Amino acid sequence: xxxxxxxxxxxxxxxxxxxxxxxxxxxxxxxDMAFLELSGRAPSAHESKLFNAxxxxxxxxxxxxxxxxxxxxxxxxxxxxxxxxxAGLCGLGSVFVGSTEGCARMLFEELPDPKxxxxxxxxxxxxxxxxxxxxxxxxxxxxxxxxxxxRLFEIARExxxxxxxxxxxxxxxxxxxxxxxxTGAIGALACEMGFDWxxxxxxxxxxxxxGLVGHLLEEARDPLAQELWLRTEQEATANLKxxx
Amino acid sequence: xxxxxxxxxxxxxxxxxxxxxxxxxxxxxxxDMAFLELSGRAPSAHESKLFNAxxxxxxxxxxxxxxxxxxxxxxxxxxxxxxxxxAGLCGLGSVFVGSTEGCARMLFEELPDPKxxxxxxxxxxxxxxxxxxxxxxxxxxxxxxxxxxxRLFEIARExxxxxxxxxxxxxxxxxxxxxxxxTGAIGALACEMGFDWxxxxxxxxxxxxxGLVGHLLEEARDPLAQELWLRTEQEATANLKxxx
Amino acid sequence: xxxxxxxxxxxxxxxxxxxxxxxxxxxxxxxDMAFLELSGRAPSAHESKLFNAxxxxxxxxxxxxxxxxxxxxxxxxxxxxxxxxxAGLCGLGSVFVGSTEGCARMLFEELPDPKxxxxxxxxxxxxxxxxxxxxxxxxxxxxxxxxxxxRLFEIARExxxxxxxxxxxxxxxxxxxxxxxxTGAIGALACEMGFDWxxxxxxxxxxxxxGLVGHLLEEARDPLAQELWLRTEQEATANLKxxx
Amino acid sequence: xxxxxxxxxxxxxxxxxxxxxxxxxxxxxxxDMAFLELSGRAPSAHESKLFNAxxxxxxxxxxxxxxxxxxxxxxxxxxxxxxxxxAGLCGLGSVFVGSTEGCARMLFEELPDPKxxxxxxxxxxxxxxxxxxxxxxxxxxxxxxxxxxxRLFEIARExxxxxxxxxxxxxxxxxxxxxxxxTGAIGALACEMGFDWxxxxxxxxxxxxxGLVGHLLEEARDPLAQELWLRTEQEATANLKxxx
Numbered sequence: 001x002x003x004x005x006x007x008x009x010x011x012x013x014x015x016x017x018x019x020x021x022x023x024x025x026x027x028x029x030x031x032d033m034a035f036l037e038l039s040g041r042a043p044s045a046h047e048s049k050l051f052n053a054x055x056x057x058x059x060x061x062x063x064x065x066x067x068x069x070x071x072x073x074x075x076x077x078x079x080x081x082x083x084x085x086x087a088g089l090c091g092l093g094s095v096f097v098g099s100t101e102g103c104a105r106m107l108f109e110e111l112p113d114p115k116x117x118x119x120x121x122x123x124x125x126x127x128x129x130x131x132x133x134x135x136x137x138x139x140x141x142x143x144x145x146x147x148x149x150x151r152l153f154e155i156a157r158e159x160x161x162x163x164x165x166x167x168x169x170x171x172x173x174x175x176x177x178x179x180x181x182x183t184g185a186i187g188a189l190a191c192e193m194g195f196d197w198x199x200x201x202x203x204x205x206x207x208x209x210x211g212l213v214g215h216l217l218e219e220a221r222d223p224l225a226q227e228l229w230l231r232t233e234q235e236a237t238a239n240l241k242x243x244x
Numbered sequence: 245x246x247x248x249x250x251x252x253x254x255x256x257x258x259x260x261x262x263x264x265x266x267x268x269x270x271x272x273x274x275x276d277m278a279f280l281e282l283s284g285r286a287p288s289a290h291e292s293k294l295f296n297a298x299x300x301x302x303x304x305x306x307x308x309x310x311x312x313x314x315x316x317x318x319x320x321x322x323x324x325x326x327x328x329x330x331a332g333l334c335g336l337g338s339v340f341v342g343s344t345e346g347c348a349r350m351l352f353e354e355l356p357d358p359k360x361x362x363x364x365x366x367x368x369x370x371x372x373x374x375x376x377x378x379x380x381x382x383x384x385x386x387x388x389x390x391x392x393x394x395r396l397f398e399i400a401r402e403x404x405x406x407x408x409x410x411x412x413x414x415x416x417x418x419x420x421x422x423x424x425x426x427t428g429a430i431g432a433l434a435c436e437m438g439f440d441w442x443x444x445x446x447x448x449x450x451x452x453x454x455g456l457v458g459h460l461l462e463e464a465r466d467p468l469a470q471e472l473w474l475r476t477e478q479e480a481t482a483n484l485k486x487x488x
Numbered sequence: 489x490x491x492x493x494x495x496x497x498x499x500x501x502x503x504x505x506x507x508x509x510x511x512x513x514x515x516x517x518x519x520d521m522a523f524l525e526l527s528g529r530a531p532s533a534h535e536s537k538l539f540n541a542x543x544x545x546x547x548x549x550x551x552x553x554x555x556x557x558x559x560x561x562x563x564x565x566x567x568x569x570x571x572x573x574x575a576g577l578c579g580l581g582s583v584f585v586g587s588t589e590g591c592a593r594m595l596f597e598e599l600p601d602p603k604x605x606x607x608x609x610x611x612x613x614x615x616x617x618x619x620x621x622x623x624x625x626x627x628x629x630x631x632x633x634x635x636x637x638x639r640l641f642e643i644a645r646e647x648x649x650x651x652x653x654x655x656x657x658x659x660x661x662x663x664x665x666x667x668x669x670x671t672g673a674i675g676a677l678a679c680e681m682g683f684d685w686x687x688x689x690x691x692x693x694x695x696x697x698x699g700l701v702g703h704l705l706e707e708a709r710d711p712l713a714q715e716l717w718l719r720t721e722q723e724a725t726a727n728l729k730x731x732x
Numbered sequence: 733x734x735x736x737x738x739x740x741x742x743x744x745x746x747x748x749x750x751x752x753x754x755x756x757x758x759x760x761x762x763x764d765m766a767f768l769e770l771s772g773r774a775p776s777a778h779e780s781k782l783f784n785a786x787x788x789x790x791x792x793x794x795x796x797x798x799x800x801x802x803x804x805x806x807x808x809x810x811x812x813x814x815x816x817x818x819a820g821l822c823g824l825g826s827v828f829v830g831s832t833e834g835c836a837r838m839l840f841e842e843l844p845d846p847k848x849x850x851x852x853x854x855x856x857x858x859x860x861x862x863x864x865x866x867x868x869x870x871x872x873x874x875x876x877x878x879x880x881x882x883r884l885f886e887i888a889r890e891x892x893x894x895x896x897x898x899x900x901x902x903x904x905x906x907x908x909x910x911x912x913x914x915t916g917a918i919g920a921l922a923c924e925m926g927f928d929w930x931x932x933x934x935x936x937x938x939x940x941x942x943g944l945v946g947h948l949l950e951e952a953r954d955p956l957a958q959e960l961w962l963r964t965e966q967e968a969t970a971n972l973k974x975x976x
Contacts (some may be wrong), residue, residue: 001468005459006306007969011391014972015304021395026402029296030454031274033303037458052273059277060259062250063721065560065713069575072553072560077581081445082337083815085453086330087557087575090822093326093565147255151265158270198464201325202457209329209453210274213446214281215249220442224245224724225553232716233551237739240746251725258728307965309804309957313819316797316804321825327571331801331819334578337809468968469797476960477795481495484502489956493947494794499879503792509883514890517784518763518942521791525946540761547765548747550738569933570825573941574818581814635743639753646758686952689813690945697817697941698762701934702769703737708930712733 004040016040031055034206038199046159047193053155054186057148058207059214066091066208067215068228074216075225081216088212089205097204102135103187104197107165114164114191124171136184137173148182156189165191248284260284275299278450282443290403291437297399298430301392302451303458310335310452311459312472318460319469325460332456333449341448346379347431348441351409358408358435368415380428381417392426400433409435492528504528519543522694526687534647535681541643542674545636546695547702554579554696555703556716562704563713569704576700577693585692590623591675592685595653602652602679612659624672625661636670644677653679736772748772763787766938770931778891779925785887786918789880790939791946798823798940799947800960806948807957813948820944821937829936834867835919836929839897846896846923856903868916869905880914888921897923 006015013020016036028036031052035043043051061067070088077083110123127134139146153170156162165188173180183204190200219225250259257264260280272280275296279287287295305311314332321327354367371378383390397414400406409432417424427448434444463469494503501508504524516524519540523531531539549555558576565571598611615622627634641658644650653676661668671692678688707713738747745752748768760768763784767775775783793799802820809815842855859866871878885902888894897920905912915936922932951957 001471001964001968002466002971003307003459003462003468003968004466004972005311005455005462006304007972008306008385009973010385010387011389013386013391020301020304021391024300025297025392025395026293026399028300029273029275029292030278030299030303030451033300034274034454034457037304037454038461048273049270053269055274056268056272056277057264059274060250060264060281062252063247063717063724065563065717067249068717068720069557069560072557073575073579075553076579076584077812077814079582080337080578080809080812080815081442082333082335082341082449082809083578083581083812083818085446085449086333086815086818087561087578089326089330089333089453090568090571090575091326091561091564093324093571094567096564097326141252141254142257143254145255147257147265148269151269155270196461198325199461202329202461205326205329206454206457207274209333210278210450211249211281213278213450215247217282217440217443217446218247218249222246222248224247224720227245228716228720229551229553229556232556232712232733236551236712236733236735239734240736240739241741245720245724246727247724248728251728253729307961307968309807309961312961312964313801313804316801317819317823319797320823320828321568321570323826324565324568324571324822326565327568327574327822327825330571330574331805331822334812334815334819335805335808337815338811340808468964472960472964473795473797473800476489476800476956480489480491480795480956483490484492484495485497489959490954491795491947491950491956492954493799493943493950494792496794496873498873498875499877501874501879508789508792509879513785513788513880513883514781514887516788517761517780518766518787518791518939519761521788522762522942522945525792525943526949536761537758541757543762544757544760544765545752547762548738548752548769550740551735555737568825569930570821570823570829570937573934573937574821577814577818577821577941579814581812585814629740629742630745631742633743635745635753636757639757643758684949686813687949690817690949693814693817694942694945695762697821698766698938699737699769701766701938703735705770705928705931705934706735706737710734710736712735715733 018042038195050155050159050161050189051193053152054189055203055207057152057182057186058204059211067212070212070215071219071225072229074219075229084216085209085212089209092205092208097201099135100183100187100204101197101200103169103184104190104200106135107168107188107191108197111164111168120164120168120171124168124175127172128175134172134176136169136181136187137176138178139181142181143179146179146181149180149185152182152185152189156192161189161192163192262286282439294399294403294405294433295437297396298433299447299451301396301426301430302448303455311456314456314459315463315469316473318463319473328460329453329456333453336449336452341445343379344427344431344448345441345444347413347428348434348444350379351412351432351435352441355408355412364408364412364415368412368419371416372419378416378420380413380425380431381420382422383425386425387423390423390425393424393429396426396429396433400436405433405436407436506530526683538643538647538649538677539681541640542677543691543695545640545670545674546692547699555700558700558703559707559713560717562707563717572704573697573700577697580693580696585689587623588671588675588692589685589688591657591672592678592688594623595656595676595679596685599652599656608652608656608659612656612663615660616663622660622664624657624669624675625664626666627669630669631667634667634669637668637673640670640673640677644680649677649680651680750774770927782887782891782893782921783925785884786921787935787939789884789914789918790936791943799944802944802947803951803957804961806951807961816948817941817944821941824937824940829933831867832915832919832936833929833932835901835916836922836932838867839900839920839923840929843896843900852896852900852903856900856907859904860907866904866908868901868913868919869908870910871913874913875911878911878913881912881917884914884917884921888924893921893924895924
């Protein structure tokens, strides 16, 4: 059994080979630290900028099912905030967060070597013809454009990371005549940065943990979970209770 | 029921009053975004530097019970990485993460107004006399100095945040003749930055979520959970099984 | 490292010293199995009847915050039902389930030896005088009587388990002129059966796990979580969104 | 939004149409209550016997990854036992508990109408030819027979529930020359009892919640998690630490 994550002794703390107090604290922001955790090395300035933008995008999505689950959990166990965040994370599965992963996987399987010269237009056409729903494409609210996508790709261009995965997913979206949503853009950017598609679920999970803490502190100041519960209980059992 | 966290429409996404694509992406790192979530405003450059250092400190602690719980969970449900992170977070309770919170609470209750002039030396003496264990003081490994503490206070001084809470906790540690550990330093710094003590548990939870994703990706590449399980099962039931 | 819970070999499976296929399957119901897990021995017929009634009481409480958290989690991750049950359990903390534990602890500390002859009337008076809220006493809906309490005590009498802990908590409730609720009755009965007060939280947790599975299967057939989410999102952000 | 699970008023508590104090308490054991939750009706005596045996089988599997995750979580947050059970449940995914579900689904899809007369021998042959691993078949330890399987089928015969799903899965196992394990037997029995295959994951989850409470109470009395953690930390970081 062995780990490369980190170790410590009386006077040293080392994370992925770097000295935490001397080389990391004051030099790395939280996104850089996440990059180090995932890749085992410090990000370049461009990697830092793009990676931080990607995870920042995923932090806050307002009142989601996940945020509500966390708040309802906090109502019952305010002494265990960690469990309320955990409850909120448990729902980041196939329906809401899976699309980043699905998109990255699809793009990577189509183009395992980013330097290979393939006809992206033809590939997009074929993918759309072969598949029904395509992960990362379409959005219930953000139409015709998800405003995060052009901004993420603008940052990617600045940082030298706009490449064939981005182009392919944009061609797919154009073919489908649907918006490329932020999870699709992030899936493509994860491929551009050389991350395994398995990393993508993790990006969403870590980012949402940040957002859920924000929701729980708002719940502590300005609660909504109790009202939500009482109203729902009343409505959902109205047909069962005997009329007076 | 109302929230201030965020909202979106067809072409806009707003988090705590700021336009996500235009004002946040490319400008905020992940720690800044956490600061925005918790405080409702953008951090200053100094706040950004110190706050990022505080949360970065809490990301990775190597092989902890929490990391092992996450890895063992991933062994049974690799398709649900979010649940493995959730399992790891569930143990961030009174024993390992609670000391930041406990320290911040103690300091804030002693000094609700950071501008009040009180005799910090006398206060430290009294606190040590009145209490047994003091949260944030002492460390099983990092003796006589926790190397994170002087570095965090150095950054705090650079950023103009070393103040009475830091001084009080340093005096308490000196009185106890024990190291001031990183959780104690972070508890004091949270007070200096004006955060509610309830925020502290949240800092640990969000930071560890980042670290747990790192552990799970290492577990996917280079597993240890299965070996850990099989060895433990064998040893723990050895006395129960009939001898052949 | 050792466990007494169980072990297996090629042809045997033993749980707490009993042969699972031969001595347990077909002979133990699920409550008996829980009793075996907690106490290390098979229950008597009377213990079986009372213990099953206690845990059965705690299974289903309709639309609770915990049930809603589980349903909202299932909405995002229907492929991971275990995580939805876990999310629901995370909220069984100090507010909703803690009272059984708190009541058992209070009664046990008052009367560590159930055979000691103490003046229960005087003890009840003193406890009420000394404490503010008393765990297990009072109910927002079930007034003036929680209908589960007399039924549980009736079963306890039949089974020979109505004793001083039950009498003491009944005297406390009478003194407070408030109903003795089911969690208080179960706390007292746990003491009568000789369980440690720490067992009480566990009784609630295992029972609710059963109930949460019921809720999730209803959610799969007849969902409410999506509607709950969309309505809440709309209402909670109404004041943030610009008027058209 | 509506629920059929239950409701209450000042003097009544009703679960799935039955009066909890009068019709359930003292009459239903915990397995019967689970049956009521899942099916909306009281079990017959035969259904009660078989269903209880099925869930009892799944309660305790000794030192599993799930039990270890729960114990490691309890080490960090002993004040939140519910979160430790939740952590343990999070790992009941595709690897360890999914086989009951997978087996039930396979059998049901093969034989949607249990009264249809099909050639079970031919079906078994075809299934084995078409599929690689078959859920519910094979066991790493219990060879050549999983001792739970013949006992569960014996009870099923007594109760009149041994039917075509049991026969089909037995023929498949015979064809594969591998033991039919308990999860496969329980998957077949769930089909015989008319349950949806989605219920199966829930059976495992509720049963293990009972077992996890047992493990946590043992951990409180006779801990192993701390030792497990310290040993693993030492071994896994040995190659990273500088030699003295």
